[in-house]
Amino acid sequence: MENVTLRMLAEKLQLSTATISKALNNSHEISKETKQRVLALATELNYVPNPYASSLRKKSSSTIAVVIPEVADSYFAEAINGIETIAQEKGYHVLIYLTHENFGKEQAILRDFQSGRVDGILISVTTETAAAKHDLEQLAKEIPLVFFDRVCEEVAAAKITTDDVESGYKATEHLIANGCRNIALLSVSKNLSISNKRMEGFQQALAAHQLPFSESAVTYCSNDAAANHALIKNVIQLHQYDGIVATTEKLSTAIYLVCEELQLHIPNDIKVIGFSNLSTARFLNPSLTTITQPAFDMGKAAATLLFKALKSSGFNLQEENLVIPSTLMVRNSTVGK
């Protein structure tokens, strides 16, 4: 199919390309009759405006970016669905960029945004992002930007989070209530504020129940499944924990594998609770007790805020800060014996 251009429309209608363009953009300078003639031909020939040329003129791409570490995590998959629900209503494209927890890749993506490729940004940062705070602050001044879940606390930008301190507390207290006295926490980053908040809740719950906190109870895992497996196995063998809080979804299943290998029974030998939105959590053996995040609602809320800012330049996006609570779902991995 030959591309139908403005010039072709102009030639066929014996009008200037400027007139065609104005007619298509419903300019008041053009008569109703001319607009109708132009529109009729454009429809007949299936004219599609070139988005780059059109973006240069309108300074809008009708596109928002979602920047996330990965899609192989139920939280992000659900959050994307929430975001798309809103974007679809507004007639916007959603482009998903994956950082794979790689700070360099995130930086390259952010740099690309500075040049105006998208109208707004929804971002959940990598575990390594601490150093990029300045760049993100700068970007948030130039393009409407909303952090969700993995936020940079220090950056003045809109933030949608869940109650991570309370959730860390609730998870730990649940283990204590079920008899655990020697509890480990698996974290993924010293940089991520959500990781630090979950740890804060963990420490508070221990203190509230007169249990000692030791630095060695916290293990920092990476993005490398094999390395995490060895690390978790080593930690469990060394310290004989009776309870474990996994602060991300993948770490929960890593624990299941290690326990199988060490012939440790969940929950009799060790109780496991995970921050997870896994749809299979209830079908696991044993079914997994989770802190379930409001992923879909967080995605919806983040997108809603972003579109408010896109619609009204007077809206002070940077001051928005919404916290949506998570839910403790008790299942068999923490209850018994």
Add this chain to the structure above:
Amino acid sequence: MENVTLRMLAEKLQLSTATISKALNNSHEISKETKQRVLALATELNYVPNPYASSLRKKSSSTIAVVIPEVADSYFAEAINGIETIAQEKGYHVLIYLTHENFGKEQAILRDFQSGRVDGILISVTTETAAAKHDLEQLAKEIPLVFFDRVCEEVAAAKITTDDVESGYKATEHLIANGCRNIALLSVSKNLSISNKRMEGFQQALAAHQLPFSESAVTYCSNDAAANHALIKNVIQLHQYDGIVATTEKLSTAIYLVCEELQLHIPNDIKVIGFSNLSTARFLNPSLTTITQPAFDMGKAAATLLFKALKSSGFNLQEENLVIPSTLMVRNSTVGK
């Protein structure tokens, strides 16, 4: 931060914008000294080219699109990782577009591509896509396009698939070998060639073992979890199947839920095998026997083909057709009693 433009660079260096542009594009018309002066200032001022303006000049966006039904399916999450491995090597952005199994949305996305937003397309179509074959054929003539997994057989374009007939056969034969005589197939579409091929394998395996095939053994599920649940429950209650083949990941866990409600024991009362790349398959209760697709490798292969076409216009992409086999992973949901 004020946007640094070509014009600003030109003014500061007392050169024309054309010279600046040629220097940045390493043109042979510009002296080495001038190039170095331009590059030094551009670096110092953190000059970022406008991608739309730059795309108009270069007719390239250094971007490929991945169009898929959803990300909440392990197959697609893994395939994306395979695609990104190759795209990263080539210095390309990957934009992910989700159709949510919605044909209208897929059409809107495809229409947008006609205008040159991306350099190449990797697509796995929706369950409703049959009617779009003409559009896809047209698009494949205009922009390098590779189908992966959910292909349109009739469209002349590159295709990466797995051995769906053989996999349907293998799954069914495995159930028969484990004593099943009354086997159901859960499908998702009459339009998708991969669904039809899996059913073809199912029928062939029944025939090879002198078991009758009845149309009623095939149930077509939708994208609606609640409706699927009711449908599967009804089908299992009505026909008392002793084995069931789920041709997509979500249907496997739907079966687990129904069996729990009907108090049917897997595998003693009914054996279950699912087409699935779920990382939790081995931890389910009981662990799920799967046909595991080479998702990562299929993503890599699709991207590799696409970049071959982008690099060399002489490469006949449309004739490429690669089949990578799936693997039967036997677990407890099909073995026992």
